[in-house]
Amino acid sequence: MQNDYYRILGLSRQTTAQEIQEAFERLLQQAPPDAQELRRSLSEAFSVLGEESQRAAYDEYLHGFDDSGHESGPAAPVLEHDLEIDFEGSFFGTQADFEVVSPELCGACGGRGHEPGTAPAACPLCGGTGRLTFVRGGVRVSATCDQCAGNGAVIRDLCKPCGGTGRVSTPRRVSVSVPPGAEDGQMLRVKGEGAPFPAGSGETRRGDLAVWLHVRPHPLFSRLGRDLVCETPVPAVTAMLGGEILVPTMAGPVKVRVPVGTISGQVLTVPGQGFTRPLQATGDLVVKIAVEVPVSLTKRQKELLAEFSSEDGHGPQRPRTSFWAKVREIFR
Ligand SMILES: [Zn+2]
């Protein structure tokens, strides 16, 4: 089997959930930034193996393969669909209803491709055997017939609605539940919502639908792994003297204490306000502080600040000290 999710993550089938998680994170970190295809297959593998119910379904599916690595039944085609969801949907989870265009079996010919009432004729090139035999270099060689693709039959009266393909592109509504914490680029595999395919002995089954998620960016928040990140302005005086500020979370604003002498770029953490992921602890809200300097000052404020600045030892001590320490470090 080519795309064995266990093999992609370098694991055996007896592996633990913890090991799957670790292997995924390690491989994703090691993947070069431009290795889109690799990232996509890692994400696909983890989206299935990382969730208990999906992994169980996948393990069951693997039983359909024999030891030689070949599928015992005909290959189930996977129908793909790109789904855009908003940031809130990826945070809280959401129910998505959308239309997929699926190659459904043609109703007029039942997928056979020839006009009802007519029958396919024996292929004139191979005489209905599906194979061509010729002599090359004094050796008899047998190959699959090009004209009938090995079927031995050609259709003379093509079914009009499907043009002989046996399939008609048909829109179908699908409903998918997106779990909380779903990520941009993640794939959700929806069993039995793909295109129909012949499963042998006249039976028709439906393959899976692969839904690729695209998360729209949020004006306030961004995502870093499990953490929700938000840049929050803090008035200069609050940053210097310390105090409380209101910080937005996905569930509404919360009060956060700003310590005395907070500087721009400093990070405050609100625990448990990040993303939820299966098998992981909930992430945090990471508040990046941006100290705001007032743009217009009254005459009195300017006087007070001039006075403040002239006081010995009350300059912007910390940033300056660390700044000059760095300069000395570099030009030593
Ligand atoms: Zn047809």
Ligand SMILES: [Zn+2]
């Ligand atoms: Zn033929």
